[in-house]
Amino acid sequence: MPLFIKFYLKLSSVFTGLLVFFALNALADSPNIVIIICDDLNDTIEGIGGHPQAYTxxxxxxxxxxxxFTNAASNAPICGPSRASLWSGIHPINSGMYGMDQQSNRWDNNVVLKNKKTLFETFIxxxxxxxxxxxxxxxxxxxSYSTIMRNTDGSSGFGTKGNFGPYPNxxxxxxxxxxPPxxxxxxxxxxSPPYSGFGYYQDLGxxxxWTLQSGGSNNPSFSTWNYDDNGTPxxxxxxxxDLVSDExxxxxxxxxINGYNKNKPFLLTVGFVRPHSPYYAPKEFFDLVPALxxxxxxxxxxxxxxxxxxPVNNSDKDLAQTSGWWKYTQYKNMGTEAYGDAERALKEFTQAYLACVAFVDAQVGKIMDSIEASTDPNIRNNTLIIFTSDHGYHLGEKLYIFKQSPWExxxxxxxxxxxxxxxxxxACTKPVSLVDIYPTCMDYAGxxxxxxxDGHSMRAxxxxxxxxxxxxxxxxxxxxxxxxxxxxNQVAAYSDQHFSIRTEQYRFIRYRNGEVELYDHNNxxxxxxxxxSSPAHAEAxxxxxxxxxxxxxxxxxxxxSPAISFVKPASDEIFYLKETIELEVQGNASTSLSGITFYLGDALxxxxxxxxxxxKVYDAAEGSYTVSxxxxxxxxxxLSADVSFTIGLQGTSENLISNPGFENSTVGAISNESELAPFSYMGPADRSISASTAYSGNQSLYISNRTQNYSGIKYLLGDLTVGTSYQISCKIQLSQTNTVARFTRKNIASGT
Incomplete structure (x- = not known):
């Protein structure tokens, strides 16, 4: 993002010593937001605490x-209701969408949700x-995607629908x-049926x-998905x-991402179908997980x-969909009948699930790579990435293989x-849920x-x-x-549903017949x-x-209870030397504040x-700090709160500019690359003096190829006369309209 900068001084101000801070950020006011959502992905991720053999x-x-977030929840752990809640910001308690007849009870016909704007519509x-x-x-x-996904320039805003195939046929x-043959x-x-088949893609003879399908069971249409082993099976x-849906x-x-060139931030949403059944993936991903x-x-x-x-058990089966117990039993019976080993097919299924997770992880990596390698610093440095799943999935726990249960x-x-x-x-152990994503995105986007x-921003x-x-x-x-x-399409009564409630320590399940369960996750x-029924847990x-x-x-x-916390900076955030550090504190809804006093260590x-x-914190030396x-x-x-951060990755030399400026090629002015060395604290960038663009003089400072946010240019104005007014101005030319420039001043005598 190239830009030209020039300073000049006119009458205005009343300080004996003044630091002028021109901070040019690679960050736009509002970040780009990328949401990646998988289907049927539980905690089988390295670092989350799920299956120990995950490769992610x-x-x-x-x-x-x-x-x-190690304690995040789906608000309705089955595909349709979960996604309806996520994209509308409305909890199932208020929409009445819990999962019964989810194919026919569509979100856009729901008596409540049809009048609510989706996240996509709101952002557009x-x-x-x-x-x-x-x-x-x-x-x-x-x-309804032709309407709700359509951008103001008329573009559709939607790519290709997800497809669970291909299936062997x-x-x-x-x-x-x-x-599978x-x-x-x-x-x-x-x-039976073959919907839960597993294995790797291969030539079927x-x-x-292999076929892809569209339409429902009453009117399916098929197309061939091509696979050829080229004579070497x-x-x-x-x-x-051919590529599969997630690819x-x-x-x-x-x-x-690579082609984005609009002068506005973007919302990119990617929905991967794996590791949803059927459990097929390319052979290379089976090779990344353990042998059977x-x-x-x-x-x-x-x-x-x-x-x-x-009533949620293999006998009563009081769920909208009940295949979980059947699926577990079928896999056990397969292994017993074929090998005399009840665990054999369960292991094959588990291996295939792990391979599907590794496969979808690779697709996530492609998106991350494109963001990190972007030549646009506003994409590279100013993109919020949210990764999640619509619900979890049992891999045999509770003798069950499916979603839509009340358990962890x-x-x-x-x-x-x-x-x-x-x-x-x-790691954050606080309980949050998918309905909190909508307000979080709104908060960051402003x-x-x-x-x-119905949710709340997770920004704090x-x-x-x-x-x-x-x-x-x-x-x-x-x-x-x-x-x-x-x-x-009506609101299902909450009294006809079951509920699962999670704190940091406990899970509580309340069935519609009044039966309850309580689990202590600490133990x-x-x-x-x-x-x-434990007397020791009656209070809980x-x-x-x-x-x-x-x-x-x-x-x-x-x-x-009233409480305050820091919004800025993030805990353990790292800043460049001389970068202006912004502090912000907020109270919760129960807090009525008359004021906040900020301290850096013991200094006010x-x-x-x-x-x-x-x-704001200015000019702090290199080191680690705690702001309270x-x-x-x-x-x-x-009330009190504190946060720690670190300053200094770019060196410790003095970085204030004390020459007349860069607009004229006169004696003492910056005129070559060696004289630009003090700008190293600004972060990685190419800096040069340009004569091709000028305003009041004959040259400007040219900055390009920035890879990170940096603090900016600081100008020390000395020998100012008390009582005289000074006007300090700067002029910049930006190549993108969504770059943000901030111009601040500091009285070095008073520190304000």
Missing amino acids: PNINRLINSGVR DQGYYSYATGKIHHNGHES TNSPVFQGVD WWNQDYKDTV SNHK NDFSDDTR ISAQQAVNF SDIQLAPINANDYNDITG ESVRVPLIISGPGIASNK LTAPHTL FLSDPENGQWGGASYSVSGIGSSASVAR DPNEWTNLA LSTMQTYYRIAVGLEEPPPD IKSDSSAPFTA AVGEQSSGDP
Whole structure:
């Protein structure tokens, strides 16, 4: 992003010594936002605490550069309702979408949601450019995309729908294909339907072919997906094939990033279908996970239901979709019939799931690579990345393989957020949920909510994952659709559903018949011991029951305890030497502040008596610092918060400019590269003196190829006369309109 800078001095100001700070940021006012959402991805990610054999190096890169939420929840752990809630910002309690008949109960016909603006519409309406590709809402629920995804310039804003295929099929295709031809006959005789097949893509010979399908079971249409082993069936190095859905989505996302040239920030949304069934992936990703003999199964307790009395079990099956127990049983029976080993097919399934996770991780890496390698610093340095899944997935826990249960593996989702001003490689254990993504995006983009959002911005946790204070509750709430019938597109009654509520320590499950479960995750991460009848946990149970009553509107919530936290800077953030550091503190909804006083160590920075409560740190030496904020409530009671950061990566030399400037090629002026050396503290960039662009003189300072945000140019004005007015001005020419320039001054005598 090349630019030219020139300073000149006219009459105005009354200081004996003045520092002029011209801070040019590579960051625009509003960041680009990239949301990546997977389908059926549980905590099988390195660094999240799920399956120990997960291979996810690219998602790990996000973890290392951002905040991972280890206690994030889907608000309705099944595809359609979860995505409807996420993209509308409306909780299932208020929309009534829990999962019954999810194919026919469409989000855009729902009596509540049809009147709410999606995240995409809101961003487009308020100045963003939006592009989405892959599985965004539930498959088959995209008919309104021609309207809600359309940008103000008329472009459609949507790429290609997600597709679960290809499926192995006969030359006369059937819906969802046939059993994989490479399965032994005992497998084929035991299991049906083939929708949950597993294995790697391979040449199927002359009697079978891979097919993609569209449409439902009543009117499917098929197309051939090409795979050719080129005559070497056991050598995959020379095989040729078509791309699959997620590869197409990743490619479209990369093309969008590489070609983006509009003068506005963008919202990019990418929906990957894996690791949703069927569990097929390229052979190379099976090679990245352990061999079958080394595969570890999920923690499975054969007696898991002995202390569960609720109706969600293999007998009552009080769920909107009940295939989880059947699927687990089928895989066990396959292994028993074919090999005399009940774990054999379970291990094959687990291996295939891990391979699908590794595959989707590679697609995430393509998007990250394109952002990091972008020649546009506003993409490279000013893009917020949100990675998540629509819900979790059981891999055999609770003797169940599916989603849509009230337990941890179904409800919990991965959630990682990375970007400018966000703490790096930090974990947040606070309960949050997918409904909080909409308001978080609105907060970072500086947009206005189009309707009341049921979630809350997670920004406070992104700057301070441990101590941040937000407007949300101390628990998450997930609605689990029961088998109760629902009128088409109407609000299903909460009293007909089950609920799963999670705090940092406990999970509480409340079934629609009043039965309850309580699990202590500090001591029982597998949720094997139901403590609902434990006298020692009566108080915890009572508290969780209160949370349920509050969530469904039977009881008013008590006010939160007053608290304050830093919005800026992020915890352990690193700044360039001489960079201006902005501080901002906010209180939660229960806090009434009369003022905030900021301290750097023991030194007073500023007292601010009006919101937003802000201050700045100038010219701090290289080192590590802690900034504290002391607030006083209207009641007189004190509150405090602190945050640590580091200054100094670019050297410690004096970096103030004391020559007349760069606009004239006169004696003493900057005229060559060696004289530009003091600008090294500004961060990586190419700097030169240009005679091709000038304003009042005959040359300018030319800056290009910036790779990071930097603090800017500082100009010391000495020998000023008390009582005389000075006007300090600067003029810049920017090659992009979304760059932000800030011009501030500091009295070095008073420090203000």
